[in-house]
Amino acid sequence: MTTSTSFPLAVHDLTVVYRDKPAIQDVDVNIPAGKLTAIIGPNGAGKSTFLKAVLDLLPRVAGTVEVFGKPYRQQRQLVGYVPQRASVDWDFPTTALDVVTMGTYGKLGWVKRPGKAEHDLARQCLEQVGMADFSSRQISQLSGGQQQRVFLARALAQDAEVYFMDEPFVGVDALTERAIITLLQDLRQRGKTVVCVHHDLDSAPEYFDWVMLLNVRLIAAGPFDSTFTAGNLRKTYGGAMKAAIDHFAHFEQSKG
Amino acid sequence: MEIVITGILISVACALLGTFLILRKMAMMSDAISHAILPGLVAGYFFAKGPDLFAGFLGALVAALVTVTLVEALKNTQRVGGESAIGIVFPAMFALGTFLVARFFENVHLDTDAVLFGNIEFVAFDRLFIGDVDFGPQSYYVAGALCLINLLFITVFYKELKLATFDAGLAATLGFSPFFIHYALMALVSVTSVGAFTSVGAVLVVALMIVPAAAAYLLTDKLPMMIGLAAGIGALSAVLGYGLALAIDSSVAGAIVSVAGAFFFAAMLFSPSHGLIAKARRIERQRVQIGLEALLVHLLNHEGEEGEAHESEMLHLSSELRWLPQFAQQIVGVAANRGLVMQLHGHLILTDNGRRQGQQLMVH
Numbered sequence: 001m002t003t004s005t006s007f008p009l010a011v012h013d014l015t016v017v018y019r020d021k022p023a024i025q026d027v028d029v030n031i032p033a034g035k036l037t038a039i040i041g042p043n044g045a046g047k048s049t050f051l052k053a054v055l056d057l058l059p060r061v062a063g064t065v066e067v068f069g070k071p072y073r074q075q076r077q078l079v080g081y082v083p084q085r086a087s088v089d090w091d092f093p094t095t096a097l098d099v100v101t102m103g104t105y106g107k108l109g110w111v112k113r114p115g116k117a118e119h120d121l122a123r124q125c126l127e128q129v130g131m132a133d134f135s136s137r138q139i140s141q142l143s144g145g146q147q148q149r150v151f152l153a154r155a156l157a158q159d160a161e162v163y164f165m166d167e168p169f170v171g172v173d174a175l176t177e178r179a180i181i182t183l184l185q186d187l188r189q190r191g192k193t194v195v196c197v198h199h200d201l202d203s204a205p206e207y208f209d210w211v212m213l214l215n216v217r218l219i220a221a222g223p224f225d226s227t228f229t230a231g232n233l234r235k236t237y238g239g240a241m242k243a244a245i246d247h248f249a250h251f252e253q254s255k256g
Numbered sequence: 257m258e259i260v261i262t263g264i265l266i267s268v269a270c271a272l273l274g275t276f277l278i279l280r281k282m283a284m285m286s287d288a289i290s291h292a293i294l295p296g297l298v299a300g301y302f303f304a305k306g307p308d309l310f311a312g313f314l315g316a317l318v319a320a321l322v323t324v325t326l327v328e329a330l331k332n333t334q335r336v337g338g339e340s341a342i343g344i345v346f347p348a349m350f351a352l353g354t355f356l357v358a359r360f361f362e363n364v365h366l367d368t369d370a371v372l373f374g375n376i377e378f379v380a381f382d383r384l385f386i387g388d389v390d391f392g393p394q395s396y397y398v399a400g401a402l403c404l405i406n407l408l409f410i411t412v413f414y415k416e417l418k419l420a421t422f423d424a425g426l427a428a429t430l431g432f433s434p435f436f437i438h439y440a441l442m443a444l445v446s447v448t449s450v451g452a453f454t455s456v457g458a459v460l461v462v463a464l465m466i467v468p469a470a471a472a473y474l475l476t477d478k479l480p481m482m483i484g485l486a487a488g489i490g491a492l493s494a495v496l497g498y499g500l501a502l503a504i505d506s507s508v509a510g511a512i513v514s515v516a517g518a519f520f521f522a523a524m525l526f527s528p529s530h531g532l533i534a535k536a537r538r539i540e541r542q543r544v545q546i547g548l549e550a551l552l553v554h555l556l557n558h559e560g561e562e563g564e565a566h567e568s569e570m571l572h573l574s575s576e577l578r579w580l581p582q583f584a585q586q587i588v589g590v591a592a593n594r595g596l597v598m599q600l601h602g603h604l605i606l607t608d609n610g611r612r613q614g615q616q617l618m619v620h
Binding site for chain 2: 110112138158
């Protein structure tokens with residue numbers, strides 16, 4: 001049996017409660033290194049809650065979270081986070097470059113200001129997501145897709161080993177979607193681990209190589225092809241969610 | 257003169273914090289704090305057995321932090337939303353304060369006028385003496401110290417304040433406690449409120465925190481600029497407000513805040529980026545632009561057709577494009593002015609320039 005040391009993320013018995021109802025319950029999962037993992041499940045399944053609880057943004061009732069074998073709090077530097085785009089106020093008076101530079105703050109620590117090195121890094125990251133020309137643009141004047149790419153560039157600037165992304169593909173244009181995929185594959189090539197909350201069952205098989213099916217409890221987790229099965233999807237979405245099953249049948253056919 | 261300098265220092269101290277209150281959408285929190293510090297002031301008075309600046313600050317600080325904690329706790333029940341939580345906590349604290357005053361300090365000079373409106377007019381009478389030497393009004397030192405502390409705070413923790421305000425989630429994952437930053441800011445708001453409160457009173461201190469910063473937010477899209485503008489507008493309001501109060505022989509604090517309000521109103525109307533007038537003009541410009549494009553495309557479509565003459569009649573235009581006659585007049589006027597169309601016997605024909613632009617539009 002492998003020890004949890006080798007895992008970028010090892011979650012043990014994680015439970016989070018909203019009022020009296022568990023939002024996620026007894027989730028036990030080890031995410032392997034160098035993989036693109038999707039967290040998939042119906043609305044209200046606790047996908048975002050899982051990410052936030054892992055990142056200590058929500059109080060957990062029970063459970064432990066380890067990043068490369070140590071408690072998360074000691075390993076913040078290794079973790080990058082891309083929140084949902086709608087979670088911040090894009091009217092905030094600042095520029096794209098400044099937002100990306102925020103990714104470098106963690107390594108700077110308290111009080112120390114970002115300097116030339118940090119701004120250069122931020123500019124490079126903007127370039128990687130195809131936003132070099134927008135660095136001095138006011139963030140309120142960016143399109144939704146461009147804002148999402150700024151968020152990704154900011155995560156790159158964190159220079160982390162594990163990235164957590166909350167629905168990066170939601171409400172973006174085709175250009176941005178391609179940019180994100182390229183970026184994810186690039187991260188994987190460099191041995192980084194990415195965990196994405198993902199909504200779209202259609203695109204999931206194409207983008208990800210590992211999957212975690214969640215509906216309050218963990219239904220299944222494993223390599224995409226052997227885990228993303230009709231049976232598991234039915235358990236995740238319940239019998240009522242016929243669309244998911246139909247979709248799956250379609251997916252099976254196209255695979256076969 | 258001493259009144260003006262005190263006013264400037266207090267306005268700047270307030271505006272510096274106000275910028276972040278506005279960006280954190282917490283304007284009402286300063287209202288809550290400025291009222292809720294009353295029981296703290298009374299407690300300070302009680303423990304120091306008399307009016308004592310330091311005890312007052314300390315009491316107010318504790319009262320403010322209690323208020324903020326209660327508001328946060330109420331919000332977390334998820335049954336009472338943000339603004340409602342504030343609405344429950346601060347009247348309770350204020351009521352406790354008035355209750356304590358009435359019960360235990362009936363004979364004390366803590367009159368409601370001073371609490372509500374302050375008495376900046378009298379700053380010159382409260383002087384700092386060391387031995388026999390007069391070091392000027394006490395308010396200089398209080399307001400100056402507040403200014404300095406607030407400036408130091410937002411300079412030293414600029415990066416952390418910005419991050420925690422824009423994206424508290426990221427701030428937390430990067431190890432910058434948004435909790436600490438929130439309470440530090442609230443602590444300074446409360447201390448500043450106490451300092452400002454003796455001069456301008458509990459009600460108007462809120463205005464000094466919020467109004468200049470809100471005006472600045474309408475004028476710029478850069479955070480450092482917003483902070484500078486807020487401080488500038490605050491200071492200018494103090495100067496002009498004092499002048500106004502002298503001229504019409506009225507309350508100085510009231511005049512300062514009225515001037516700040518006038519600045520905000522002006523920014524709301526005339527700001528080149530976010531002002532109502534700029535917005536209206538932008539919409540008007542777009543309306544005309546779209547009208548022009550529709551006109552050019554329409555004329556181009558029917559150019560050389562049999563019905564061309566008919567299609568280009570003014571009357572027909574307004575019914576075909578569903579334009580009001582005045583709007584059609586306006587668009588045709590603009591088009592003629594720009595040399596895109598010509599009028600010939602009541603008909604419109606495209607000029608070469610107009611045809612070229614119309615063709616470009618058709619391609620897109």
